[in-house]
Amino acid sequence: MPEDLEELRAATTALLSLATDLQAWDAVRVGTLGKSGALTTLLKELGKTAPEARRERGAALNRLKDDLATAIEARRVALEAEALAARLAAERMDVTLPPRPEIPGSLHPLSRTLEEITAIFGAMGFSVAEGPDIESDWHNFSALNIPGHHPARDDHDTFYLPGVPEQGSNGPPRVLRTHTSPVQVRTMLGQPPPIRVIVPGRTYRADHDATHSPMFHQCEGLVIDRDITLGHLKGCLTDFLRAFFGITTLPVRFRASYFPFTEPSMEVDIGWSRRTGEIGGGTDWLEILGSGMVHPKVLANCGIDPREWQGFAFGMGMERLTMLKHGMPDLRPFYESDLRWLRHYAASPFAPASLHEGVAG
Numbered sequence: 103m104p105e106d107l108e109e110l111r112a113a114t115t116a117l118l119s120l121a122t123d124l125q126a127w128d129a130v131r132v133g134t135l136g137k138s139g140a141l142t143t144l145l146k147e148l149g150k151t152a153p154e155a156r157r158e159r160g161a162a163l164n165r166l167k168d169d170l171a172t173a174i175e176a177r178r179v180a181l182e183a184e185a186l187a188a189r190l191a192a193e194r195m196d197v198t199l200p201p202r203p204e205i206p207g208s209l210h211p212l213s214r215t216l217e218e219i220t221a222i223f224g225a226m227g228f229s230v231a232e233g234p235d236i237e238s239d240w241h242n243f244s245a246l247n248i249p250g251h252h253p254a255r256d257d258h259d260t261f262y263l264p265g266v267p268e269q270g271s272n273g274p275p276r277v278l279r280t281h282t283s284p285v286q287v288r289t290m291l292g293q294p295p296p297i298r299v300i301v302p303g304r305t306y307r308a309d310h311d312a313t314h315s316p317m318f319h320q321c322e323g324l325v326i327d328r329d330i331t332l333g334h335l336k337g338c339l340t341d342f343l344r345a346f347f348g349i350t351t352l353p354v355r356f357r358a359s360y361f362p363f364t365e366p367s368m369e370v371d372i373g374w375s376r377r378t379g380e381i382g383g384g385t386d387w388l389e390i391l392g393s394g395m396v397h398p399k400v401l402a403n404c405g406i407d408p409r410e411w412q413g414f415a416f417g418m419g420m421e422r423l424t425m426l427k428h429g430m431p432d433l434r435p436f437y438e439s440d441l442r443w444l445r446h447y448a449a450s451p452f453a454p455a456s457l458h459e460g461v462a463g
């Protein structure tokens with residue numbers, strides 16, 4: 103092969119090995135095989151070669167062209183493989199990384215409160231009952247001695263749904279239950295006394311601010327037996343509140359009040375300091391739950407003879423209890439799934455509430 107062609111081969115090979123990315127590689131390709139590339143130019147000049155030498159030089163040029171095209175292509179393949187390997191290395195993901203410690207899950211403070219309430223009442227012989235969130239107007243109001251015209255319905259402004267479809271558009275109206283009290287009715291209709299249940303669950307009212315949410319949680323309680331008195335109600339709720347807040351001397355006050363489904367009715371207050379927020383300290387009172395002796399009319403509505411049986415009921419807001427116990431100022435973060443808030447207030451699922459260690463933990 104003529105010397106000038108050998109030189110071109112050597113120069114192009116050297117340039118190719120210096121090209122370390124596809125841009126530099128393309129410059130070599132164009133500079134060699136492009137329209138005015140070095141080899142193309144030599145091919146164009148073939149016409150000027152003396153006819154007797156033309157054939158031999160033409161053959162040599164074509165061989166060189168084939169060789170260089172092969173080398174250039176091989177370099178492209180190599181560069182692309184290198185680029186892919188670099189990308190794979192850079193984007194490498196270690197799928198064997200162990201999970202972060204919080205991933206096994208922690209308990210939402212409300213779940214923890216529910217565990218604590220259940221542990222305390224469980225020790226007093228209560229079991230847990232449940233009912234539907236979408237309730238009939240009858241269970242939520244009428245059976246509880248709150249007829250359609252009753253002003254107590256104003257306190258329970260809620261979300262109404264169309265009547266039960268199978269019963270036509272004039273079917274009995276349904277509501278998102280405004281309290282867990284309808285489950286009192288369901289329980290009394292579903293089992294004969296004696297009854298001792300608590301009813302935790304979601305409840306709904308048309309309320310929304312820092313301390314009210316349109317969806318919140320209550321826990322109802324119901325005791326029906328032959329000789330139940332106001333004394334049992336007071337003892338049961340005093341014991342519960344002292345165990346829940348972990349303060350054996352917590353002051354508890356029963357204050358006359360009104361609910362259509364209890365007679366007499368009582369609001370229950372605990373002692374606290376308005377100034378410092380300390381539960382059990384100070385000289386102020388804080389309303390914490392509603393209670394009373396089950397109204398004879400409610401017993402009768404549920405097929406229980408009020409001359410033979412009597413009992414008491416109570417209802418409390420679970421968010422409120424949780425906020426007071428943990429000094430939380432705002433209700434809204436309960437439902438915002440903010441991990442920082444959850445990490446701060448969540449409880450360990452590996453230390454369930456039990457009376458052995460005291461639920462106040």
Ligand code: PHE
Nearest residue numbers: 281283392393394415416417
């Ligand atoms: N259901 C009442 C409320 O939501 C609370 C309550 C329950 C009062 C049981 C007395 C007895 O306000």
